[in-house]
Amino acid sequence: MIQQSSTSAAAAGGVAAPPPTGTVRLTINGQQHTLQIAPWTTLLDALREYVHLTGTKKGCDHGQCGACTVLVNGKRINSCLSLAVMHEDHDITTIEGLGSQENLHPLQQAFIDHDAFQCGYCTPGQICSAQGLLNEGRAHTEEEIKEHMSGNLCRCGAYAGILNAVKEVVDSQLRMKN
Amino acid sequence: MNPFTYSSATAVEDAVRDNASHEGAAYIGGGTNLLDLMKENVARPTHLVGLNKLPLTSIEPTPEGGLRLGALATNADTAWNEEVKRRYPLLNQAILAGASPQLRNMATNGGNLLQRTRCYYFYDTATPCNKREPGSGCGAIGGFNRIHAILGASEQCIATHPSDMCIALAALAATVRVSGPRGERTIPFEDFHRLPGTTPERDNNLEPGELITGLDLPAKGFEKNFSYLKLRDRNSYAFALVSVAAALELDGDTIKDARLALGGVAHKPWRDQEAENLLKGQPATPETFARAAAKVVESAVGQGSNNFKIELARRAIVRALKQAAEGSQHASDVFLNSNP
Ligand code: FES
Ligand code: FES
Numbered sequence: 001m002i003q004q005s006s007t008s009a010a011a012a013g014g015v016a017a018p019p020p021t022g023t024v025r026l027t028i029n030g031q032q033h034t035l036q037i038a039p040w041t042t043l044l045d046a047l048r049e050y051v052h053l054t055g056t057k058k059g060c061d062h063g064q065c066g067a068c069t070v071l072v073n074g075k076r077i078n079s080c081l082s083l084a085v086m087h088e089d090h091d092i093t094t095i096e097g098l099g100s101q102e103n104l105h106p107l108q109q110a111f112i113d114h115d116a117f118q119c120g121y122c123t124p125g126q127i128c129s130a131q132g133l134l135n136e137g138r139a140h141t142e143e144e145i146k147e148h149m150s151g152n153l154c155r156c157g158a159y160a161g162i163l164n165a166v167k168e169v170v171d172s173q174l175r176m177k178n
Numbered sequence: 179m180n181p182f183t184y185s186s187a188t189a190v191e192d193a194v195r196d197n198a199s200h201e202g203a204a205y206i207g208g209g210t211n212l213l214d215l216m217k218e219n220v221a222r223p224t225h226l227v228g229l230n231k232l233p234l235t236s237i238e239p240t241p242e243g244g245l246r247l248g249a250l251a252t253n254a255d256t257a258w259n260e261e262v263k264r265r266y267p268l269l270n271q272a273i274l275a276g277a278s279p280q281l282r283n284m285a286t287n288g289g290n291l292l293q294r295t296r297c298y299y300f301y302d303t304a305t306p307c308n309k310r311e312p313g314s315g316c317g318a319i320g321g322f323n324r325i326h327a328i329l330g331a332s333e334q335c336i337a338t339h340p341s342d343m344c345i346a347l348a349a350l351a352a353t354v355r356v357s358g359p360r361g362e363r364t365i366p367f368e369d370f371h372r373l374p375g376t377t378p379e380r381d382n383n384l385e386p387g388e389l390i391t392g393l394d395l396p397a398k399g400f401e402k403n404f405s406y407l408k409l410r411d412r413n414s415y416a417f418a419l420v421s422v423a424a425a426l427e428l429d430g431d432t433i434k435d436a437r438l439a440l441g442g443v444a445h446k447p448w449r450d451q452e453a454e455n456l457l458k459g460q461p462a463t464p465e466t467f468a469r470a471a472a473k474v475v476e477s478a479v480g481q482g483s484n485n486f487k488i489e490l491a492r493r494a495i496v497r498a499l500k501q502a503a504e505g506s507q508h509a510s511d512v513f514l515n516s517n518p
Contacts (some may be wrong), residue, residue: 020183039226040185044211062214063281075254075283081210082284085184129280138258150414151278155263156298 028053029097039085046069046084047094055095055124058154066152069125069132071095076132078151095124098131106172107131110165118156120147126152130166134173142167179216186228190357190391193227196460198359198387202226204390205284207250210277211293219303220294222312234288234391237261243397247286249355249390253343254279255429257285266395268404268425272346275408280499287304287391291344291354293371294381295337295445296417297326301505308334309378325419328488329444329474335378336481338421339371339446346406348447349423352395358388371446378445402439406439407494420491422498426462426510433457438470438499443478443491450474453495462503464496471495 021036028051035050044061047053047070059067061080068080071093099105107127110116117123129152133139139148145166154162181244183200187193197203204213204223207230215221234250237259245265247256256262257273277285285293299305299317306315316328318336326336347367371382384390403426410416421441427434436457439449452471460466471492478488 020181022184022196040179040182040216061217063210066278066280069280077284078210078279078280081208081213083184083209083213083226085186086206086209086228117354131277132283147414148279151280153186 026051026086026092027090028092029094030091035084039083041079043070043082043084043087043092044079047079047092053066053094053096053170056128057121057124059122059125064127064153065125067122067125069128069152070126071132071135074132074135076129076151089152091130093131095128105131106169107134107165110168111162112166114161114168115158116161116165116170117119117154117158120154121152122152122158126154126162130169133166134169140170140174145170159160179215180219180222180224182223183225184288185225186231188231190234190389193229193232193439194357194387194389197227197389198291200227200292201226205229207289208252208284209289210281210285211289215294215301218301220301228390229286229288242394242396245395246355247287247393247395249392250286252283253277253285253287253290254282257282265399265400265401266346266350268349268399268406268423268469269343269346269395271406271423272342272423275406275418275421276342277463281397287343287393290341291347291390291393292382292384296338296340298322300337302509309337309374309381314379319481322483324483325417325442326481326484328446328478328480328484328491329448330373331442331445331479331481332374332376332378334376335374335445337374337378337445339381340442341447342406342408342418342421342441344371344447345421345423345439347393348449349425349437349439350399352396353391355388355392355394356384356388357391358385360385362391364394365445368449374445376457379446389440398435399426400427400435402503403428403502405498407498407501409490409494411413416447420427420487421496424495424498424502426457426499428462428503431461431463433460433462433466436470438474438495438511440474440491440495443487448474457499463500467496467499467503470499 024035026033057067059065063078063081070079073092099108133148139145204226206226228393240246257270299307303470305317327338347364352367354370392420405424408418418441423439425437436454453470457472
């Protein structure tokens with residue numbers, strides 16, 4: 001529980017209080033982080049500004065673009081519309097936890113192979129969202145993948161490439177299952 | 179966002195008590211709408227009571243043969259629940275027609291009912307809005323009102339309720355279970371949301387400090403003949419201009435029972451029982467459907483930029499009823515410009 005410290009506005013003679021911070025423990029990409037943050041810090045801001053994992057992007061900050069998509073316990077969410085303090089017992093995975101320069105995640109490789117980006121700003125969100133889609137296992141056809149990726153916008157309009165990239169990985173996972 | 183304190187509750191009673199002991203407190207579940215409103219300075223709670231640790235995530239049969247949806251089950255977990263898919267496919271379709279997979283993974287069932295209008299004047303604190311600032315006026319009346327209400331509006335407010343899920347819940351005649359400082363009670367879905375009247379600042383009939391704990395679906399799920407038809411500006415991830423939840427129980431070609439509710443047209447999910455009565459006992463024909471549709475839009479009033487919704491709603495009702503009668507399952511994904 002985070003409480004405003006007792007040295008608040010009244011004690012300071014009406015001067016605005018410093019932001020009340022509290023301890024929030026987050027597990028990100030398998031690593032524990034202990035942060036001193038205000039309760040109104042979104043998960044997105046915690047990741048970027050406090051843990052310095054800047055792979056996760058801020059597009060709209062209002063749940064409309066999907067650039068901030070991360071995985072929480074394997075499920076994709078918009079980190080801009082969630083408070084960090086709401087995720088203390090959760091396993092958070094960001095794009096940094098999916099793959100690395102030396103060891104690309106299959107989705108990362110597929111995005112390169114299919115020219116699935118131009119500026120790349122939406123890409124971490126697209127890839128985390130696609131990983132969420134794979135975890136869900138409900139989208140197989142092109143139509144289904146389009147609908148299940150509709151929470152991720154791309155200003156550069158790389159949708160055709162994104163669809164092909166995700167489809168390739170979906171197909172290869174299906175082949176592996178059968 | 180304005181500064182606030184945060185605490186996390188582990189029992190319903192604790193959440194209610196914590197809320198009551200903080201002036202200006204609000205509950206937070208998924209947070210997808212509340213945090214958005216806080217970032218826009220439309221909502222300014224001084225204390226948040228976190229609900230995510232409450233044991234309200236289960237989806238279980240009720241003694242009456244229905245299904246109880248925990249208030250904190252996510253929209254995604256609810257839509258994809260096997261019992262919901264099998265017995266209440268109308269609800270499955272309506273939930274999946276709304277928002278995005280990411281948002282549905284966060285948004286809770288209780289929160290879905292409590293989400294606020296997406297009226298642009300409500301969101302823009304530089305404009306008047308009787309819902310946000312009672313007495314300040316309505317920017318939408320005489321302004322841009324393409325997304326606004328055609329039914330049940332008032333001179334104070336023409337905002338619409340944005341939910342898809344709630345349209346199915348209205349058609350299925352769900353019951354809302356709540357807990358508050360004065361104990362527990364249930365509210366029929368019809369009576370949960372309000373029309374704007376002279377108090378548009380009140381979206382629903384919850385008393386201060388009351389918390390939704392669950393939603394009860396009655397045994398009857400209309401699983402054979404249903405349609406959730408959603409018409410919007412793009413094919414996915416957009417709010418409804420008009421949506422229709424239609425459910426029929428057929429005996430051969432005769433309609434034994436019918437449910438009809440509309441979204442995107444009013445301040446609350448718009449169920450029309452008079453129109454339902456026009457369907458009951460009648461043959462499932464285009465003429466019958468047209469009579470019911472005419473009944474629903476009989477009292478509709480356009481505001482200028484939303485006049486098109488009246489004809490759109492009339493045709494959408496006929497089409498949704500036809501889809502329901504035919505038993506076609508995938509009614510939710512249609513383009514606005516495809517022919518009814
Ligand atoms: S930054 Fe979160 S959805 Fe756009
Ligand atoms: S690649 Fe530029 S926004 Fe998608």
